[in-house]
Amino acid sequence: MTRLTLKGLAKRYAGAGQAALHGLDLTVASGSLTALLGPSGSGKTTTMKLIAGLIAPDAGDIRLDDRSIRDLPPERRGVAMVFQNPLLFPHLTVAGNVGFGLRMRGLAPDRIAASVAAMLARVRLSDLADRRPAQLSGGQAQRVALARALVLRPEVLLLDEPLSSLDATLRDEMRGLIRDLQRETGITTLVVTHDQAEAVALADRIALLLDGRLVQHDRPEAFYRRPASEAVARFFGGVNFLPGKARGGRFDCALGALDLAPGLPEGPGLLTIRPEAIRLGPGPNPLPARVQAVTFLGTQTRVDLGVEGFALQALVAPEAGLPLSPGQEVTVSLPPSALWLLPRPEGAA
Amino acid sequence: MTDRTRIALLLAPALLLLGGLFLSGLGLTLLRSFRYFPALGLTEPDLGAYAAILTSPGFLRSLGLSLWIASASTVLAAILALVAALLLRQSFPGRALISFLVQLNLTIPHVVGAIGILYLLSQSGAFARLAHAAGLIAGPADFPVLVNDPFAIGIILLYVWKEVPFIALILLANLQTLGEDHESVARSLGATRWQAFRHVLLPMLAPGLAAASALVFAFAFGAYEVPLILGQHAPKALPVLAWQAWTDTDLATRPEAMAMSIVIAAIGLALLALVARAVRQGGE
Incomplete structure (x- = not known):
């Protein structure tokens, strides 16, 4: 179990007038399921990409427990990210997609096969192991994407709007699956969403980001009972x-x-x-x-x-x-x- | 008007052209290659022309040469185009200019390029003169044989120069459609930069690369003008041999010319069919 700490994290994209993120400080408690909530354009996805190492910060630090991962390449951070779209690899089967990260680590094929089979069973996709991504429904594809990240047992799991591409019924199912898997594995998880109802239903803790600044980080009910500002109160209705x-x-x-x-x-x-x-x-x-x-x-x-x-x-x-x-x-x-x-x-x- | 009839009507001009000119020409060629040529008194079709060319050492050497030219050109062009496309995908100062220069030679005819190669690379060409002026060689014979040479280096150079932009443009379009998200996913799943390229991007580009390469191969295998200008006297590339047989004063060699053309077309078509099948299977 790992604590994720962001310290003064700042990012301005080349050519953009306004910074995407102004010195964000955030501690994601070890083993928690924290929602990073904010309207679109508030810097949520930028934060995720910074943590995953897909872009570099202008200032600040990213720590797992007491170790800085700021200057490590993405593959050595122990952080796995699930994107808004499933982005499955079209040339690989479902099992091939789920086993991808383990294969990149050079694990033996029989160990990969065993881990993949167990993971697919856990997300109830064992029957589809040999399918190609093009043959999956949206909900199935999103489950494969989740399994593909979880099978690596990352120290920190990042989920970028994992429910937004799904319709209402599938969304409930997927939300339940994420909660259950997170509790079972205890992996420190940060999930980005713009939907306050979703954040409340999913997360133990919510970090609300408005205009690139963290305005409140608290338990979900606090945003209703003890909002930090008028903007926070308005965001929650x-x-x-x-x-x-x-x-x-x-x-x-x-x-x-x-x-x-x-x-x-x-x-x-x-x-x-x-x-x-x-x-x-x-x-x-x-x-x-x-x-x-x-x-x-x-x-x-x-x-x-x-x-x-x-x-x-x-x-x-x-x-x-x-x-x-x-x-x-x-x-x-x-x-x-x-x-x-x-x-x-x-x-x- | 139903959709079906509208589509048929809209396609009609293209189909007429294709059917009227290309297919009937191919059909006529096929008939002639079976030695059915009433004007010459040949009315009993047989496989004589095929038997004649397939047992002729000259034909087999030409076939080998053409396969070498097409394979070497295609492999080199594909590799260089892949590198060029990956570089041009990134943004850097001057990218637009380099992009333009890469595309520019698409507009230059093969014949013009071939003559250019001749001027530049022959033993009495511009580079040889420069080398002589610099004191590197004593005379034309010291300059390496790069045109009309046994390994068809001049021909291959020209095809590589012409076809790299063609393949690169197709790959760039592919890269733009794919975006970088799949590679980002791969990186966040623990793939190094090289692994993300090797195991994610390259397989995703493979269908487009294979299709473009197959077209380049078929073209380099079947085109006539470049090996005519830059090729050796013997063996000749297959299309040159076929043209020579067709223009021979002895009309009896015409069926053999047709048989050679059919062999060229058949090899090109078989290759395209193979690639199409592989792409279909890969996509399933």
Whole structure:
């Protein structure tokens, strides 16, 4: 089991005005499954390629435990990468693809065959060992690509958007497979994704990258309950933000003075509450509200509310929202445990 | 109009040309090679012409020479083209200019190139004069025999010079389509730079390389003008021998000329079929 540490990792591509990555510091705990999350263009794939050694950093270091791999060629890093597309070698069979890395290491053919057979059985592809990549479905090809990297028992496994080329059903299956294999092998794994729901469902830890900077590295639930900034909260679907000032356990804002949970900082700030934490009906921090719109979303219903001229959005159980109609007066409550204070955005008074 | 009829109509001009000119010409050649030539009073087809050429030492020597020319030219051109394509794939200052220069000689006719080689490399040619002026050789006889020579060096040089850009262009197009991702995968799976080339890139380029090389081989094997200008008097390359037999004042040698042409065509076609089959199997 290996800890992966990135220190001040920076990269600017030739001809590009903006750096792809500005001094990234990140520690991926040994044996963890960490998601590197961010919108496209935030430097995720660049980070992966730097770790894999496919491109060279302008500055910074990459360490496995205490050993720097920054100047090693890709094949000597102990890092295996699975790309967004399966990129199977078309001239080799499925077994040939899975055995490729072992063959490059010069292992004896019978040992390669045994490892490949075991790996194929683990990803349930034993029947397809002699197929060519062109004869596989997208999900099968992605499983071969995963098996091809895992069979090497790398110290660190990098997965670049491994689910994005699959349709919804296959995605669930593949996500389960990645989780199971990672737990069984304990290989330190970093998976890149732009989809926050996917990161939450897959990873033990999430590192959120915005504009080439690490903005929060935490357990998945923290991004909902304790986001580090308004940008983080918005990335995770936060929509309710109230400027004001915290003092003596209360928050003064346009909606009045709201009770806060103990332990939050004092002073000016931005109050946020998850849309799914807002309750319809009386409770703590009750507020009179007018229903503006009701939108059925399948598993939830979205209720747009006006409170004291301020827009709030609530997500409630479908049956709780459906009897409502626009214009109706209701009482909503904001449980103090769901209220979280963010630093005031820069430039705000 | 159904799609099928539209496709047939669109293809018709090309098919007419191919069928009308090429196939009927080939058919006529085939008939003549079987000694069916009513104008000469030959009305009973037989294999006499084939028997005559296949037992003639001159024909077999010419066949050997042509196979040597085609094989050597193809192997050298393929290797150099592969190296050129791999270099030109990378970006470096002046790449566009070098790319242009590499493609430029595609436009020069073979005959012109052959005459150029003659001027440059013959024992009284430009290089020999330079060598003499520099005091390296005492006279024309000291300069190595590079044209009209027994090993067909001049011919092979010309084909290599002409066909390297042709193969390289096909490989460059292939390389552009493939991208570098497969090599990156190979590297991250523990392949060294050389292993990634040898075990991933080269096999992926092989179909295009084989197809282009087969075309070069068939051309070098069947083309007439270059060995006529740069070849020895004897043995002659097969196409030259066939042309000579066809233009012989003795009309009775015409069936033999046709039989030789058929042998040339058959060897070229067999090679292309073999390559096509290998490529198909490799892709499955």
